[in-house]
Amino acid sequence: MIEFVLVSSMFLVPLLLGIFTFGFAVLRQTQVVQFTRDAGHMYSRGVDFAGQGNQTLLATQLGQGLNIVANSGNVTGGTTGYGVEVFSTFTKIAAGSCACTNAGHIVVMNRIVVGNKTRYTTQYGAPSTITSTGDVTNFSNDITARADNFNNLLTMNDSDIAYLSESYFVDPDLAVPGLYNGVSHYEYAIF
DSSP: OHHHHHHIIIIIHHHHHHHHHHHHHHHHHHHHHHHHHHHHHHHHTTOOTTSHHHHHHIIIIITTTTOOOOOTTOSEEESOSSEEEEEEEEEEOOTTSOSOTTTTSEEEEEEEEEEETTSOOOSSOOOSOBOTTSBBTTTTTOGGGBOGGGGGTOOOOTTOEEEEEEEEEEEGGGOBTTTBOOEEEEEEEEO
């Protein structure tokens, strides 16, 4: 019995703990994938997540169990919760279509951040001026609206429009103190 206790405490208990943690992490990743796809599909179909009502729907219904917090109608994100959802609309301005600064570039036309913006910052454009509805003002001339690296995800032709939904969540509840800090999940969907 002493040998069994020694073996189980040094081998079986950590093994079982690891199996449970990994299993819950896989379930959470599946939930994040589905959340990202559903939210992105709604955004691409015209659901306005700039409003408090739709942010609350996103946080309480679609993001149930993920601990994403609505921003009270703010489109630039909050600072609480374990996750963030970033919605972006992109277009490629044709090189000869205007005498604007961003001709020939992919630009962000709309950006809405729901949840804890300190968890994740998108790498696809950083527009300096966003209205209360999420629209990027003067995206054709504002060089901070450029998102040419989006071309790494999707090749865009002139005047194409693409919708990107990005989710980032952390799972501190899956942490094992001293051994494992928990997991983080990043997922994106393009429409």
